[in-house]
Amino acid sequence: MTTLADQPVTASNESFKLSMLLNDTRYRSLTFQFIALVAIIAFMAFVGGNLVRNLTEAGLNISYAFLGEPSGYDINQRPIEYDSQSSHGRAAVVGLLNTLIVAFLACVTATIFGVIAGVLRLSNNWIVSKLMSFYVEIFRNVPVLIWILIIFSVMINVAPSPRDFRGDDAVASMWLFDSIAVTNRGVYLPKPVMGDGSMIVLAVFALSVIGIFAFRNYARKQLFDHGRMVPVFWPSIGLFFIPAILTQFVLGNPITLSYPSLQGFNFRGGITILGSLIALWFALAIYTGAFIAENVRAGIQAISKGQTEAAAALGLRPNRIMSLVVLPQALRVIIPPLISQYLNITKNSSLAIAVGYMDVTGTLGGITLLQTGRAIETILLLMAFYLTVSLLISFFMNVFNNRMKLQER
């Protein structure tokens, strides 16, 4: 033992020779790392220098002054005030918000699709499990751009155009008592209009949401302390709807709905959800949902069968086994790949231009780039945007993951 331990000491006493950088395993990796580092720095310096030199030769320069100039173009979906006199910078922000909107909607929907499909794929029912594997395989193995285009072209060709709603013998009609119009330009929903006293209704609604959480806590306490099962589902539903609706009636309908109606070329006076948003949202959700389904399946299968059997032996019903025993444990396997699916959705949303949805790639990286010709500046900015958004999503999901993961002792 002592002789073995002594050997490195004697080795380090040897005088350092240059050949040891290559021949000695202790230094070799360092040598190569150093060489790689120098090569990368040299390459970056070469590319950067080349860029600057070529730009100067072509008489161009890197400048972000264009961000303050009027953009001159219009955007069809404006989460914030914007018109053609607003600046390119503002157009970029509008685009960024549009990216975040579609990414958020698609993440939520994809998670729902994925969890349902992933759980059902393990169903004992042959038809259900085969249907779900069919869904997963079909949607996972066709590129998302194709799905976006398919869904969009089906939508614009199948849904009626607004002019079909016109006239006495209209070909198309609105849904749900003339309140919702589904057209090939988008879906028009009634918009709530806040009248006097509507704040009270909203306050009651907020209170009842808090009430739901309180009730669930109470039910949990009853279960843990006294072993009594208090039904939770129907009371929660009741709490959600009844107080707010009652207040609405008692106060004499302070919140009214403004229904969309056909005026001129389009429906107006409601909430518009653009067809391009729907197509993009749905395509991203259903495509990524297929991947999430596989993650969920992997997570569930990672939980040993003994857990399920033990829970069943305790007398839990199958849906409770899934929601109380299996899924909470499966989450720690599911969440890390889920993070990367969320990042994929955010990045894939840049395919928006295929259906004319004005995301940040469409405004800043599309029209602004072309109208100003500032390719390098806009692409750099675009990269920074996506990097920031992705890192933020990653950060928050990692925080969530850390809270969810098994606390090992």
Place this chain on the structure above:
Amino acid sequence: MKNTLFLGALACTALTAGVAGAATLDEVKARGTLNCGVTTGVPGFAEPDANGVWQGFDVAVCRAVAAAVLSDPNAVEFVPTTGKTRFTALASGEIDMLARNTTWTFSRDVDLKFEFTGVNYYDGQGFMAPKDLGVTSAKELDGATVCIQTGTTTELNLADFFRANGISYEPVPIETGAEAVQQYNAGACDVYTTDASALAAQRANFEDPAAHVIMPEIISKEPLGPLVRHGDNEWADIVRWTLNALITAEELGVTSANLNELAAGSDNPEINRLLGTEGDLGGMLGLDADWAERAIGVAGNYGEIFEKNIGESTPIGLARGLNAQWTDGGLLYSPPFR
């Protein structure tokens, strides 16, 4: 994203290859082909025919330049570009010239560092709508959904027009003309707007062209012409004067029918200078004496090219209008060959 990737890739090419040097003429001669940027397909202007051979009004300019420089009108590599990719393709040196319904504007000329070498079609932006919509003027379009090709001057004109008239609209941005037509025909937009010439060209391909009207308003000036990179004046001169040779040929009555006869020498000194039997205009350009004869020989003079591709006898059926010779009340006016 395709295009962004493409732009990114081009930017990288530009970085490593460097902005192409000054002598485009030498490069083209050494390569033996002319790289000419065209549209991805606008009937009459630039579109491959059934045999995959590019045909059209803009294509004819590329072929004329190739004939003048390389003595072969078929020595052209046509590079289809979209509204988004065209300028990067030209700036990076991927193409030697761009002949693609591109509007000559101040900022493109000055800020983007391009050199417009003339105007081969005086156009203006128009609107097309289905006849049964009952709209007769663009000013009645309040609240309409408008399909528009993104990244073009038409996008800006549209915003200006509606703003100036105090009416509102919903833009539907679309990448290529073909997709725009698809959406327009499906009723996803009420109106389609682009250059009036392209509207006529695309309407010609509809099932029932008569069911669509082009509004009388022309809301912008769109002088369309070939362009090259800034900084290579010799190359710009060649493209500019090839176009001028086609226009001058029509003015002087040089046609594909009498070209050979006139090239042998005529009584008109300007025809002689143009066709190289008098003076040394070709030599001044760095070409030989017959350059213009070859350029005109490809498909005839400007008027013949116009009639063959987009004139009134074609399905596109455009009248000469502003694009008539100045002697016929149009705007075509080539500086003299002297």
